[in-house]
Amino acid sequence: MKHSVMAPLLRVQNLSVWYPVRSGTFSRVKNWVKAVRGVDLEIGTGEIVAVVGESGCGKSTLASAMVGLRDWQSGTLALSGVELNPVHRKTWREVRKQVQMVFQDPNSSLNPRQTLSEILIGPQRAGGISAKDSRFRAIASLEQVGLRESDLDRFPHAFSGGQRQRIGIARALALQSKILLCDEPTSALDVSVQAQILQLLQELRERLGLSILIISHDLSVVRALADRVMVMYLGSVVEEISARDLLHLPKHPYTQALLGSVPSLDPDLPPKILSGEIPSLLSLPVGCAFQDRCPYARPACSVQEPFLLPVSGESAKVRCPFHEEIG
Amino acid sequence: MNELLRVEGMSVGFGSAGHKWVPVTDNISFAIGRGEVFALVGESGCGKSVTAMGILGLLPKPSARVLAGHAWLGDVDLLDLPSEPLCAIRGRDISVIFQEPALALNPVCGIQAQLREAVAHLPRLEADVRIASLLRRAGFSDVPRVLSSFPHELSGGMLQRVMIVMALLPGPKLLIADEPTTALDVTVQAQVMMVLKGLCKSEGTGLLLITHNLGLVAQYADRVGVMYAGRMVECAPVRTLLKSPAHPYTQGLIDAVPEGHESVRNLRPIPGVVPYPRDFEAGCRFRSRCSKATADCIAFPPSANLSPLHSVSCFHPSVPLK
């Protein structure tokens, strides 16, 4: 993990995203689904940060909010130390110049009726780049991801799933954004292709100094690629830890459970089974969100939601006051 | 081994009247024993689901059909059976679980009604006793509450466990599970797989597990068949397969899993892409992606038995032929 005096490239502070639950004749708001609750996130230049969690943990909502696809309830966003007002349209124009998204399903994130040249050049033209320059950049970015100039005239369905995901990455690269926001970039792909994409991302970080935020449910993917991992459960970050420590020193019981339940390739390492299921976001328990499934839960856990606090002597942060006793 | 299902030389083709049939699977053979978990593993388009659906007679007609082969369940050849007796066998002797439990259950019927339907041949009281006992063994502590719920009131993991119970209620000899946990979260996946394997073992039901996840295979399967581009490339007990894979594709699949790697730099992805059925080449279909490929591989790869239970179809298997 990098520590520098300079402000991080992207900083999100205390971000909350709530969805209204409407019902009745006049669609009055009856309740709120608190999908993301007070998340802080920083990405430095050339850093790969991962957000991990299961369905309903808010990781995808977090990503959509960061590129302006969702309205926020509260929170601030700063690019290179300059705070931006999320209400203003200008903000998003600025964000989109620097932050681009790679979507989960490469089959649906590329318009089936557009050729690659439309897909790659169109967004640049909309950003005011000349026709000649944007074509040049489109070709350069195609080559960065291992495709050729001759592919520009083809339609997305002429490519395999892995190649389509490369096109999705090339589209972001062509805009020369500094931060790549990848929402489950490999979960729609086959295992053998998945590794190709992961290596491509790693390569791009090294070659172009890209910063990457990976949203994933797959701990093994994240551990191999990221520098820093944030584990989310039911809308809030429960642990922030360096990828190196994740495997050996997970602190939060949920992180441990998540690691333990991944079926290992070694038949002699059976998965640890976590009881219960993920509760509904509409009826969060008072206190720690994980208490119902936590094997170490104690009465104090249902009194107040714990804070995300730094672990003494380490760079990690954990949202469990008893993590030292759990070991 | 007490053999339950034996598939011999099964090939499935897709096409239409007037066009040539494109074979998507080619000469698939394997056997499943009583209470055994056999996994078919492979990437998308390798033909694992098509094989399972072919055994069940659930291929779309007329655009797909079984071109050759037998699937013996006892002394009945499922591939040679007219649709009516086959229909009677499905549900009684063979059950299926699909990927999306929410789509497999009727949203407007209660759980109890749907479970009772699966054991309609039993007297009501006997049926209810069996339902309750299976549900309890599937990890539901509050059985009456589950029975009185509707599908949308249960989570994905619970629904899949209900599906498992429903599939096992008639006491089938064979259960086919097509990617049963792909739609579920990882912490829930472990629960569901434990229930699936535990119930199959205790009921003596053979399980054909179709998956792309090698981790699941490692944890829950007894024997594995690895499929690539419509062919079975390797078949072995799970430990043998994972510890000493003989086929380069099996080795490649294992190396591509990020688990246990500190950095993606250490990963060894398989270059290239899985071919489409219409692009299948003669000879070994993996040769264009294979690091061991030689001129020999243009010929059809020989099938070799490395041990009584371990067979591989390759010119250059990693373990020397005895």
Add this chain to the structure above:
Amino acid sequence: MKFSAVSLERLRRFRSTRRAWWSLWILVVAYGLSLLSPWLVDDKPLIISVQGEWSFPAFQFYPETKFGGKYQTEPDYPKLLEKLRNDGNDYWTVMPPIAHNPLRAYLAEVGEPPYAPSREHWLGTDAHGRDLLARLIHGFRICMSFSLLLTLLSTVMGIAIGAVQGYLGGKFDMFMQRGIEIWASLPFLYVVILMASLYGHGFWLLVGIMTSFSWIGLSYYMRGEFLRLRDMTYVRAAKVLGFGHAHILFKEMLPNAMTPVVTLFPFALIGGITGLTSLDFLGFGLAPPTPSWGDLMAQGLSALFAPWIALSTTVALFITLLLATFVGEGVRDAMDPKSGDRYE
């Protein structure tokens, strides 16, 4: 513009449906020819040469004085020709293939119209003595033009309103939808009668009124398509890539929402033809003496003793609608090939 393989495949499938492909060609050629009917089906000579001097009355205006008349108005050519013949002038003409004006009553010396088919009037005449074939051809031109115009306008309107509703969603969609429901519940025929009694039976007025009702059906489909497309990842991607609303609507979503438009177009065309014909039949359509099939049907019904009127009109209408239906069927199958797969 490069067509995607999906569109090319659809075109190929459409062409491989022989019946639909031929129907389309017949309709297009027939309509193309009927557009020439003001010149090809009229009683003005294409070329007339009087004493070696050529004139082209079908294409140009000539005053009567040119041919020895008294007035500056256009001559009545049939009378003029008769006069030239009777006077024994040196002249020759090239007449159109069907040399009858659809508006002219050809009254014979004996009997009363309608006259039965003859060498002069191939399909006979209507109750006013006007040539039936000429009226059918001109009626086809007007009917098809009307229907095409109506379908185009209502398609554009349906797309625009449905698209905006589906794209914006929320309150706007809710209020628009209620508004449309109120509008759709207005009795169409009353509105036509009311407007016609106030402003007369004009072509454009009728197009306007019928358009204002017929866009609604398509707008429902488009609204659905856009609601579906709004959540497609590539639309979200376009937003993140910084495209404006107009680009997203027209470049990203519309090309993917054209299936209902194309599929419904032939059937909307049929609707337009039958709509105009029935209005004309009832007498609320285009003002007489405009040649119209509905008017001929009404005449045929009241003059059943002259079966050639009803018969030829019905056959013409039947063939037109049949061809258009074949085209529609072909388009529908090309857009959505039912594989016919079943599971046993």
